[in-house]
Amino acid sequence: xxxxxxxxxxxxxxxxxxxxxxxxxxxxxxxxxxxxxxxxxxxxxxxxxxxxxxxxxxxxxxxxxxxxxxxxxxxxxxxxxxxxxxxxxxxxxxxxxxxxxxxxxxxxxxxxxxxxxxxxxxxxxxxxxxxxxxxxxxxxxxxxxxxxxxxxxxxxxxxxxxxxxxxxxxxxxxxxxxxxxxxxxxxxxxxxxxxxxxxxxxxxxxxxxxxxxxxxxxxxxxxxxxxxxxxxxxxxxxxxxxxxxxxxxxxxxxxxxxxxxxxxxxxxxxxxxxxxxxxxxxxxxxxxxxxxxxxxxxxxxxxxxxxxxxxxxxxxxxxxxxxxxxxxxxxxxxxxxxxxxxxxxxxxxxxxxxxxxxxxxxxxxxxxxxxxxxxxxxxxxxxxxxxxxxxxxxxxxxxxxxxxxxxxxxxxxxxxxxxx
Amino acid sequence: xxxxxxxxxxxxxxxxxxxxxxxxxxxxxxxxxxxxxxxxxxxxxxxxxxxxxxxxxxxxxxxxxxxxxxxxxxxxxxxxxxxxxxxxxxxxxxxxxxxxxxxxxxxxxxxxxxxxxxxxxxxxxxxxxxxxxxxxxxxxxxxxxxxxxxxxxxxxxxxxxxxxxxxxxxxxxxxxxxxxxxxxxxxxxxxxxxxxxxxxxxxxxxxxxxxxxxxxxxxxxxxxxxxxxxxxxxxxxxxxxxxxxxxxxxxxxxxxxxxxxxxxxxxxxxxxxxxxxxxxxxxxxxxxxxxxxxxxxxxxx
Numbered sequence: 001x002x003x004x005x006x007x008x009x010x011x012x013x014x015x016x017x018x019x020x021x022x023x024x025x026x027x028x029x030x031x032x033x034x035x036x037x038x039x040x041x042x043x044x045x046x047x048x049x050x051x052x053x054x055x056x057x058x059x060x061x062x063x064x065x066x067x068x069x070x071x072x073x074x075x076x077x078x079x080x081x082x083x084x085x086x087x088x089x090x091x092x093x094x095x096x097x098x099x100x101x102x103x104x105x106x107x108x109x110x111x112x113x114x115x116x117x118x119x120x121x122x123x124x125x126x127x128x129x130x131x132x133x134x135x136x137x138x139x140x141x142x143x144x145x146x147x148x149x150x151x152x153x154x155x156x157x158x159x160x161x162x163x164x165x166x167x168x169x170x171x172x173x174x175x176x177x178x179x180x181x182x183x184x185x186x187x188x189x190x191x192x193x194x195x196x197x198x199x200x201x202x203x204x205x206x207x208x209x210x211x212x213x214x215x216x217x218x219x220x221x222x223x224x225x226x227x228x229x230x231x232x233x234x235x236x237x238x239x240x241x242x243x244x245x246x247x248x249x250x251x252x253x254x255x256x257x258x259x260x261x262x263x264x265x266x267x268x269x270x271x272x273x274x275x276x277x278x279x280x281x282x283x284x285x286x287x288x289x290x291x292x293x294x295x296x297x298x299x300x301x302x303x304x305x306x307x308x309x310x311x312x313x314x315x316x317x318x319x320x321x322x323x324x325x326x327x328x329x330x331x332x333x334x335x336x337x338x339x340x341x342x343x344x345x346x347x348x349x350x351x352x353x354x355x356x357x358x359x360x361x362x363x364x365x366x367x368x369x370x371x372x373x374x375x376x377x378x379x380x381x382x383x384x385x386x387x388x389x390x391x392x393x394x395x396x397x398x399x400x401x402x403x404x405x406x407x408x409x410x411x412x413x414x415x416x417x418x419x420x
Numbered sequence: 421x422x423x424x425x426x427x428x429x430x431x432x433x434x435x436x437x438x439x440x441x442x443x444x445x446x447x448x449x450x451x452x453x454x455x456x457x458x459x460x461x462x463x464x465x466x467x468x469x470x471x472x473x474x475x476x477x478x479x480x481x482x483x484x485x486x487x488x489x490x491x492x493x494x495x496x497x498x499x500x501x502x503x504x505x506x507x508x509x510x511x512x513x514x515x516x517x518x519x520x521x522x523x524x525x526x527x528x529x530x531x532x533x534x535x536x537x538x539x540x541x542x543x544x545x546x547x548x549x550x551x552x553x554x555x556x557x558x559x560x561x562x563x564x565x566x567x568x569x570x571x572x573x574x575x576x577x578x579x580x581x582x583x584x585x586x587x588x589x590x591x592x593x594x595x596x597x598x599x600x601x602x603x604x605x606x607x608x609x610x611x612x613x614x615x616x617x618x619x620x621x622x623x624x625x626x627x628x629x630x631x632x633x634x635x636x637x638x639x640x641x642x643x644x645x646x647x648x649x650x651x652x653x654x655x656x657x658x659x660x661x662x663x664x665x666x667x668x669x670x671x672x673x674x675x676x677x678x679x680x681x682x683x684x685x686x687x688x689x690x691x692x693x694x695x696x697x698x699x700x701x702x703x704x705x706x707x708x709x710x711x712x713x714x715x716x717x718x719x720x721x
Contacts, residue, residue: 077471
């Protein structure tokens with residue numbers, strides 16, 4: 001009997017001895033796609049965070065950007081997956097629908113506090129009155145132009161209106177005798193950033209809101225001006241020939257190669273473009289319909305979300321980590337090291353940043369940025385590309401095409417909201 | 421009487437070993453190929469999202485969904501276009517080149533290798549090279565067209581030409597393999613038949629249609645079946661040659677397998693993707709069976 005008690009207590013002691021360190025230590029997994037400057041910075045930030053929170057270990061897992069969603073899905077299907085996932089905000093609803101994410105814990109992130117601290121476009125990840133993710137940094141669009149090309153044509157500054165932009169683009173375009181495009185005045189595209197430009201900038205400036213207030217109804221054709229601006233925008237390529245669709249990502253490459261004089265690109269393009277010392281370039285705020293008219297911009301961001309894997313202590317650790325990597329201090333470092341714009345209201349007001357020749361136009365653009373509430377970003381993008389292709393390649397009438405597009409987009413939206 | 425141990429004959433022993441060796445690949449096939457393939461039937465009856473925790477049984481809902489999906493029908497139509505145009509064209513070209521190679525005496529191994537090189541080259545690499553060749557302004561095809569004074573063609577950007585532009589590459593890529601098969605088939609036909617026919621005064625047309633073609637029948641059956649299956653499952657070429665692998669422009673090049681891939685790995689909808697896989701499986705099965713029946717005719721020497 002005595003022996004048995006002894007053996008039992010020994011066993012208990014041993015269990016405690018081995019369990020104790022693991023009780024004190026919580027490990028969470030943070031996943032993001034591989035982007036060198038981000039990965040390096042997060043590695044350093046994790047070290048700082050772990051020093052501040054001795055009980056928490058953060059494992060940083062990265063994977064290639066290509067096939068982001070496939071990678072995550074495959075890992076989740078195999079019973080693995082992150083506690084905190086860095087995800088494009090436009091994909092969030094799809095992940096929400098699958099029940100893969102949980103709302104940010106109220107104790108750490110109250111809705112009121114988030115809305116006081118972050119710029120308004122962050123509300124694209126507010127669903128059912130709760131926030132499901134938060135960004136460290138945000139992006140907006142601006143007009144990049146080739147200063148040498150401008151000088152050559154005697155232009156002394158960027159266009160202020162879209163009419164001006166088109167006029168300048170026509171003059172900047174170069175073709176061979178046989179009509180082959182040598183240089184685009186404007187790197188026209190749908191697959192790059194210009195599908196956002198059409199939806200969130202041109203339509204809005206022409207007085208058409210692309211979505212209803214509650215994001216449930218597609219209103220892209222709610223005003224005849226929509227047809228007019230869509231046709232005119234497609235005509236930049238079709239009729240005026242200032243540029244051609246070259247395939248995803250190539251609009252930036254043509255600009256880098258000096259084969260396009262202007263492009264609309266996101267702040268995420270700054271890094272690649274500034275890495276070309278031979279290119280003489282500058283950035284300007286996006287043009288408007290007419291001087292003094294409405295300004296509009298498209299904002300987007302990658303956000304950190306907490307998955308259903310994080311429960312109990314892990315959830316608490318995940319929340320602490322999220323609080324840390326979205327703090328103003330980290331946002332400031334992020335801007336310096338990664339070159340992405342801060343998501344905090346206060347930092348976005350920083351006068352030095354607002355007057356920066358490169359970041360300034362983007363930061364000022366944040367004020368009037370709209371982050372589209374996508375329910376299925378990939379599908380919606382494909383539908384818009386197809387609609388523009390119908391007009392461009394098959395000469396389909398703009399009115400029917402846009403009406404059909406709105407119907408198709410609405411179907412995607414209905415399917416999503418009905419499945420919740 | 422003593423119990424005598426039953427001894428296996430030599431033949432039985434050999435068989436036993438044969439089965440033992442066959443068992444390994446058989447197991448491999450059973451678990452790696454057949455089991456997942458059969459499992460697709462199960463998935464196709466469920467609302468199976470890759471990310472969701474629950475995978476409820478929904479009966480035939482996925483099948484109803486895919487038959488109501490416009491793109492699925494477009495993908496099927498495109499797939500049949502690939503097969504119905506590609507298979508005969510590839511066989512005619514393959515047989516034509518094989519006949520020419522069969523009739524020349526010198527440099528045959530060289531030519532054979534030349535035609536076979538594309539087949540052993542990675543589809544992805546070949547697809548991208550062709551994609552560059554089709555480029556407007558800078559692609560070789562359009563440079564030639566422009567130099568000859570023609571308008572350039574937006575090979576891969578035009579919904580009317582995109583599918584056939586991809587098809588041309590598939591044929592070019594696969595024809596070498598068929599040439600080798602046809603050459604082997606031609607070698608099998610005894611020379612005495614040709615000699616006898618020539619003595620009887622048959623012309624070359626008669627020789628081709630009365631001797632060569634019927635005796636090549638087994639090879640043709642094999643080639644038709646294999647290439648039909650390959651064309652019905654076309655994927656990598658479209659994935660790599662259409663913009664972003666979407667099967668565009670305007671779904672003009674999307675194949676069934678590409679649509680399945682996108683449904684499964686972009687939309688995470690394994691249920692619908694599996695339902696489409698089952699439909700494609702049935703189609704391939706039926707077509708293969710019909711071909712076996714139709715093309716396998718008995719012939720006599």
